[in-house]
Amino acid sequence: xxxxxxxxxxxxxxxxxxxxxxxxxxxxxxxxxxxxxxxxxxxxxxxxxxxxxxxxxxxxxxxxxxxxxxxxxxxxxxxxxxxxxxxxxxxxxxxxxxxxxxxxxxxxxxxxxxxxxxxxxxxxxxxxxxxxxxxxxxxxxxxxxxxxx
Amino acid sequence: xxxxxxxxxxxxxxxxxxxxxxxxxxxxxxxxxxxxxxxxxxxxxxxxxxxxxxxxxxxxxxxxxxxxxxxxxxxxxxxxxxxxxxxxxxxxxxxxxxxxxxxxxxxxxxxxxxxxxxxxxxxxxxxxxxxxxxxxxxxxxxxxxxxxxxxxxxxxxxxxxxxxxxxxxxxxxxxxxxxxxxxxxxxxxxxxxxxxxxxxxxxxxxxxxxxxxxxxxxxxxxxxxxxxxxxxxxxxxxxxxxxxxxxxxxxxxxxxxxxxxxxxxxxxxxxxxxxxxxxxxxxxxxxxxxxxxxxxxxxxxxxxxxxxxxxxxxxxxxxxxxxxxxxxxxxxxxxxxxxxxxxxxxxxxxxxxxxxxxxxxxxxxxxxxxxxxxxxxxxxxxxxxxxxxxxxxxxxxxxxxxxxxxxxxxxxxxxxxxxxxxxxxxxxxxxxxxxxxxxxxxxxxxxxxxxxxxxxxxxxxxxxxxxxxxxxxxxxxxxxxxxxxxxxxxxxxxxx
Numbered sequence: 065x066x067x068x069x070x071x072x073x074x075x076x077x078x079x080x081x082x083x084x085x086x087x088x089x090x091x092x093x094x095x096x097x098x099x100x101x102x103x104x105x106x107x108x109x110x111x112x113x114x115x116x117x118x119x120x121x122x123x124x125x126x127x128x129x130x131x132x133x134x135x136x137x138x139x140x141x142x143x144x145x146x147x148x149x150x151x152x153x154x155x156x157x158x159x160x161x162x163x164x165x166x167x168x169x170x171x172x173x174x175x176x177x178x179x180x181x182x183x184x185x186x187x188x189x190x191x192x193x194x195x196x197x198x199x200x201x202x203x204x205x206x207x208x209x210x211x212x213x
Numbered sequence: 214x215x216x217x218x219x220x221x222x223x224x225x226x227x228x229x230x231x232x233x234x235x236x237x238x239x240x241x242x243x244x245x246x247x248x249x250x251x252x253x254x255x256x257x258x259x260x261x262x263x264x265x266x267x268x269x270x271x272x273x274x275x276x277x278x279x280x281x282x283x284x285x286x287x288x289x290x291x292x293x294x295x296x297x298x299x300x301x302x303x304x305x306x307x308x309x310x311x312x313x314x315x316x317x318x319x320x321x322x323x324x325x326x327x328x329x330x331x332x333x334x335x336x337x338x339x340x341x342x343x344x345x346x347x348x349x350x351x352x353x354x355x356x357x358x359x360x361x362x363x364x365x366x367x368x369x370x371x372x373x374x375x376x377x378x379x380x381x382x383x384x385x386x387x388x389x390x391x392x393x394x395x396x397x398x399x400x401x402x403x404x405x406x407x408x409x410x411x412x413x414x415x416x417x418x419x420x421x422x423x424x425x426x427x428x429x430x431x432x433x434x435x436x437x438x439x440x441x442x443x444x445x446x447x448x449x450x451x452x453x454x455x456x457x458x459x460x461x462x463x464x465x466x467x468x469x470x471x472x473x474x475x476x477x478x479x480x481x482x483x484x485x486x487x488x489x490x491x492x493x494x495x496x497x498x499x500x501x502x503x504x505x506x507x508x509x510x511x512x513x514x515x516x517x518x519x520x521x522x523x524x525x526x527x528x529x530x531x532x533x534x535x536x537x538x539x540x541x542x543x544x545x546x547x548x549x550x551x552x553x554x555x556x557x558x559x560x561x562x563x564x565x566x567x568x569x570x571x572x573x574x575x576x577x578x579x580x581x582x583x584x585x586x587x588x589x590x591x592x593x594x595x596x597x598x599x600x601x602x603x604x605x606x607x608x609x610x611x612x613x614x615x616x617x618x619x620x621x622x623x624x625x626x627x628x629x630x631x632x633x634x635x636x637x638x639x640x641x642x643x644x645x646x647x648x649x650x651x652x653x654x655x656x657x658x659x660x661x662x663x664x665x666x667x668x669x670x671x672x673x674x675x676x677x678x679x680x681x682x683x684x685x686x687x688x689x690x691x692x693x694x695x696x697x698x699x700x701x702x703x704x705x706x707x708x709x
Contacts, residue, residue, distance in 0.1 A: 065676040065679060065680065067672060067675060067676070069668065069672075070555070070660075070661075071668075074668075074672060076672040076673065076676045077676070078673050078676055078677055080677070080680070080681070083681075085673060085676075085677035085681075086673075087669060087672070087673040087676075088669050088673075090666070090669055090670050090673050092670075092673050092674055092677050094677060094678065094681060098674060098678075100670055100673070100674070102666065102670065109670070109674060110567055110569070110621050110623060111623075111674050111675065111678050112566045112567050112623045112624065113678070113679075114563070114564055114566050114623075114624045118671075118674070118675035118678065118679065119566065119567070119623035119624055120623075120670075120671040120674050120675060121567075121621045121623060122667050122670045122671055122674070123618070123667060123670075124617065124618035124630070124633060125630060125661070125663055125667045125671075126621075126622065126623065126626075126627075126629065126630060127663075127667070127668065127671035127675075128626065129671060129672065129675045131675070131679060148559055149559075149560065149562065149590050150590050151590070154398065172395070174402065175560070175590060179395060179398070179399055180559065203562070203590070
């Protein structure tokens with residue numbers, strides 16, 4: 065089974081023995097509650113699935129692991145810049161065809177009463193701008209696309 | 214006498230006030246926008262009335278509608294909480310003109326303190342030290358003109374400002390025009406007033422504020438300080454009392470200056486006077502907040518004074534009930550935000566599929582949400598405040614660490630882990646907290662310090678639960694199709 069984590073994709077295939085699962089030196093016991101054993105110490109953990117993501121609480125840490133469906137393409141959403149929140153475009157700072165460097169400000173949008181800068185994730189050329197100043201955007205809307213050189 | 218209070222607010226602070234009303238034997242009336250239907254605060258009220266309209270201006274900021282509801286429902290008073298209409302002198306006036314009691318200071322006091330530039334001028338006249346800077350009346354051109362004389366780094370501040378909105382630090386003169394425009398635009402959107410003035414940015418200084426209470430019987434007292442230096446985006450995340458930077462003498466001097474500031478505007482009610490304290494121990498007036506403040510609980514914990522109850526007493530014309538104050542122990546508050554500290558603290562939305570707050574001795578949770586609630590982009594991303602009290606600062610930090618470790622929130626990204634790491638950071642442990650400390654400690658942004666064992670355990674749990682179909686006992690509501698979770702973690706980009 066494959067998951068997307070903050071540090072990239074990870075594959076994991078735990079060993080199963082009834083309600084007990086093993087991986088490395090960790091044992092998970094799934095019953096009414098979830099308990100893990102690490103180095104013979106037992107800890108209660110919490111997990112829940114919201115849409116495609118597993119949310120896990122382990123020893124004061126919270127993880128969000130996105131499940132990758134088997135056979136899904138390995139491509140990430142490189143090259144498109146999406147709205148992090150629903151909000152309003154305040155200013156478009158670039159033009160189509162313009163060359164930009166990683167870190168350049170591309171747009172300013174307002175969401176949750178604060179201004180946010182949308183910046184280039186990599187060097188490239190602005191391919192297409194999908195929204196202009198004053199327009200409302202939904203979360204996840206593709207704001208503009210960047211092509212590599 | 215106050216018998217029925219309308220609480221013109223939502224979320225955590227509405228809960229706090231409604232609970233105080235219950236304790237005082239006063240009835241509480243909540244007003245809520247349609248998208249707040251079913252929120253916790255509506256349950257804590259004796260009566261809950263839905264506000265008509267959708268935009269903020271038609272609901273929580275709609276003075277006329279709120280006053281009409283108060284009158285129609287037999288309320289005798291309105292408590293504005295913080296934010297929204299709390300520092301609107303016109304609202305205070307309208308409430309009083311409608312024959313209701315305004316639970317707050319006079320409209321004149323709000324006006325004098327609410328306009329940051331007028332406040333600077335009033336404080337200078339009262340002999341309270343203010344930050345070197347320039348009042349600006351002439352817009353962008355004048356900002357560009359006076360900036361060099363104030364010197365860099367400088368801070369642009371919205372005259373009508375608060376909550377970090379319309380506030381920009383400028384380190385490089387080349388960015389001045391861009392930042393000034395952004396600050397003016399933000400100020401215009403947030404406050405309907407784009408005036409911005411210029412102050413010297415005092416780096417390495419602490420943000421320390423004094424809580425005051427003043428009643429209509431001529432008594433004005435201070436309740437000690439709150440150290441609120443740990444901030445991101447000019448918003449506080451970690452507050453404590455007392456501050457280790459103050460000795461008894463400086464505390465008395467600042468307390469007296471705060472009372473002087475309050476007396477200068479004939480202040481009645483609860484208020485906070487904010488100061489910057491430089492490493493040399495000089496202090497400068499920043500602003501006065503003419504309302505209850507987010508971080509008021511830390512003062513309540515160390516003084517034993519219930520500030521909201523005192524507000525109700527003072528508004529009813531009674532003298533405040535607290536006598537000589539005896540400070541005791543140490544209190545810390547952290548603000549639980551729906552935000553991603555690993556992505557420049559951008560707000561997040563999601564669903565609180567699991568929400569298990571910590572318990573145990575010395576732990577207080579002031580929350581506006583509970584399990585099953587959704588976090589939407591409609592309002593401020595602050596969900597709750599976790600407050601601890603312990604006999605000493607070291608023990609309070611240990612207690613906060615323990616409490617944060619117990620706090621389980623799944624389904625929406627929060628800053629819990631960031632707050633937890635703060636509690637162990639040597640600078641926090643040593644009390645070297647300054648307003649620029651987050652940038653100083655994490656110049657390239659914060660990332661969680663996660664042992665590989667934790668990630669392995671997480672992967673094991675997720676894959677095992679997924680394959681077995683077990684372990685979903687905590688899932689609450691069904692997920693609405695078409696809504697996607699907060700994208701901050703799935704798009705691997707930073708939005709500085």
